[in-house]
Amino acid sequence: MYHGLRKAGTRSKVEEASPGAAALAAPPMIAIEGVSQTFKTAGRKEHLAISNVDLEIADGAFVSILGPSGCGKSTLLYIVGGFVMPTAGSVKVRGRAVTGPGPDRGPVFQEFALFPWKTVLGNVTYGLRQQGVPRFEAEERGHKLLAMVGLKGFEAFYPKELSGGMKQRVAIARTLAYNPSVLLMDEPFGALDAHTRTRLQNDLLEIWERDRKTVLFVTHAVDEAVYLSDKVIVMSRSPGRIKQVIDIDLPRPRRRAELLLDPHYQKYVVDIERLIEDAPEDAVHT
Amino acid sequence: MSAVADDGSGRRGLSAGAFAPLLACLGLLVAWQIGAMLLATDSIPTALDALRAVPDVLLSRDGLINILDSIRRMVIGLAAAVVVSIPLGLVMGRARAVAAFFNPILMVIYPVPKAALMPIIMLWLGVGDLSKTLVIFLAVTLPIIYHSFEGAKAVEEKMIWSGAAMGMSRAQIMARIVLPAALPEILAGCRTGLVLALITMVTSEMIARKSGAGNILFNALDMGQYDTVFAMIIVVGALGIVLDAAFDRLRRFLVAWSETRQDIPLSFS
Numbered sequence: 161m162y163h164g165l166r167k168a169g170t171r172s173k174v175e176e177a178s179p180g181a182a183a184l185a186a187p188p189m190i191a192i193e194g195v196s197q198t199f200k201t202a203g204r205k206e207h208l209a210i211s212n213v214d215l216e217i218a219d220g221a222f223v224s225i226l227g228p229s230g231c232g233k234s235t236l237l238y239i240v241g242g243f244v245m246p247t248a249g250s251v252k253v254r255g256r257a258v259t260g261p262g263p264d265r266g267p268v269f270q271e272f273a274l275f276p277w278k279t280v281l282g283n284v285t286y287g288l289r290q291q292g293v294p295r296f297e298a299e300e301r302g303h304k305l306l307a308m309v310g311l312k313g314f315e316a317f318y319p320k321e322l323s324g325g326m327k328q329r330v331a332i333a334r335t336l337a338y339n340p341s342v343l344l345m346d347e348p349f350g351a352l353d354a355h356t357r358t359r360l361q362n363d364l365l366e367i368w369e370r371d372r373k374t375v376l377f378v379t380h381a382v383d384e385a386v387y388l389s390d391k392v393i394v395m396s397r398s399p400g401r402i403k404q405v406i407d408i409d410l411p412r413p414r415r416r417a418e419l420l421l422d423p424h425y426q427k428y429v430v431d432i433e434r435l436i437e438d439a440p441e442d443a444v445h446t
Numbered sequence: 447m448s449a450v451a452d453d454g455s456g457r458r459g460l461s462a463g464a465f466a467p468l469l470a471c472l473g474l475l476v477a478w479q480i481g482a483m484l485l486a487t488d489s490i491p492t493a494l495d496a497l498r499a500v501p502d503v504l505l506s507r508d509g510l511i512n513i514l515d516s517i518r519r520m521v522i523g524l525a526a527a528v529v530v531s532i533p534l535g536l537v538m539g540r541a542r543a544v545a546a547f548f549n550p551i552l553m554v555i556y557p558v559p560k561a562a563l564m565p566i567i568m569l570w571l572g573v574g575d576l577s578k579t580l581v582i583f584l585a586v587t588l589p590i591i592y593h594s595f596e597g598a599k600a601v602e603e604k605m606i607w608s609g610a611a612m613g614m615s616r617a618q619i620m621a622r623i624v625l626p627a628a629l630p631e632i633l634a635g636c637r638t639g640l641v642l643a644l645i646t647m648v649t650s651e652m653i654a655r656k657s658g659a660g661n662i663l664f665n666a667l668d669m670g671q672y673d674t675v676f677a678m679i680i681v682v683g684a685l686g687i688v689l690d691a692a693f694d695r696l697r698r699f700l701v702a703w704s705e706t707r708q709d710i711p712l713s714f715s
Contacts, residue, residue, distance in 0.1 A: 262613065275623070
């Protein structure tokens with residue numbers, strides 16, 4: 161069951177897709193091809209933030225991008241979202257090139273980015289109303305989603321009246337409301353305390369196990385990445401590139417209490433932590 | 447325990463907030479009264495004399511028509527400025543090229559006292575409503591543009607991304623995300639604009655006398671009717687307080703979502 165760590169690029173594409181001719185013909189949910197990103201720094205020097213990243217993500221997969229701060233993992237996520245245009249390379253979602261943001265890719269940010277002038281329900285229905293869904297229908301769906309993220313009874317609250325964890329629950333419900341094919345989560349639990357973070361991780365897993373949306377999840381917490389993901393992409397810094405892709409072969413549904421005692425889980429965490437620790441020596445690694 | 451005390455700080459703050467300005471006005475009137483009595487010159491009537499003249503100004507047909515003329519020009523100038531300035535400021539805040547184009551122009555215009563343009567504008571447009579309304583418009587435009595610009599610039603990038611991911615177009619993002627997010631700042635600009643409109647209203651009428659509150663004031667001054675002069679100053683001041691308080695009501699209603707829980711007493715800035 162446990163295959164250990166594998167070097168990036170050693171997997172063949174056939175392995176990537178599920179067996180069967182039809183599945184082989186279908187494009188992956190997300191295909192990142194040769195993506196590089198350079199920024200101009202204050203001193204007008206060009207800084208290579210991401211260098212030549214290739215990545216394919218299958219439909220329904222939960223994939224985490226893990227790396228030290230400044231490795232470009234969030235930027236990579238923004239590029240998939242269409243919020244940032246790459247300097248080189250391209251991103252395809254369901255075989256179609258990304259040219260900008262769209263409702264097929266729903267972001268969830270560490271900063272929540274809720275609309276403070278809208279109530280909790282207003283936030284969740286904003287996207288649906290935008291797409292022309294009638295108020296009654298949108299609100300019905302909003303109520304359902306809020307119940308799902310554990311915020312029943314908070315519909316009329318304003319964001320400023322909520323705790324950080326509740327705000328992030330609203331943000332998740334707001335994004336799920338317009339039913340994106342891909343969830344793009346940018347360190348969504350990074351600003352939360354340990355207890356709240358654990359509860360949101362559990363709830364996110366439960367929601368994900370129900371509808372199996374493709375999730376691209378950026379984090380710097382190794383245990384979080386291993387707990388949640390099917391696959392962990394470890395990135396190295398300056399320039400940001402994929403160092404290794406690790407399949408997390410742990411059974412689902414995963415329950416945190418059992419997992420913490422599982423030696424396989426522990427080995428993944430320790431191995432990945434080691435991998436990140438020797439990042440500086442690996443700067444010349446290609 | 448009284449209901450007021452039980453209600454906590456919010457409620458108590460409100461009553462203190464209503465009481466303090468009244469006390470300040472009263473104190474000012476008392477100081478005026480004593481000062482005028484001590485000086486005893488014709489050009490400074492006592493507070494009581496001036497207050498006694500207020501009904502004469504307000505209740506005379508002529509006085510009322512003049513004041514309503516002033517208010518009408520002020521409202522039109524202010525409304526036109528709001529309609530033009532908010533979209534311009536918001537677009538400047540979100541599009542660097544637009545800001546780069548307008549900023550130097552606005553920087554040149556900003557320090558010019560708009561009422562000083564009155565004689566030139568009168569040459570083109572006469573001494574009537576149009577030139578006065580235009581001067582009010584010009585005076586109010588810049589602070590509203592500036593605040594809208596700052597408000598739009600400060601909108602969190604990720605809030606805009608969230609809207610874009612919902613499928614909003616650029617125009618929809620401006621109307622449905624940037625505008626509401628910047629509203630507290632925009633309304634701060636409108637409040638400054640309101641006071642400037644009042645000041646410019648009186649000044650424009652001083653320069654182009656034909657009708658209005660300023661017209662009455664300066665005609666009375668020429669004729670040495672100092673009671674009327676000071677009564678008009680009281681009327682204009684009271685108008686400022688009432689308009690500012692009414693606007694603040696509206697502002698609080700519109701941006702209650704952004705307010706922290708503390709009541710700021712009436713301010714006259």
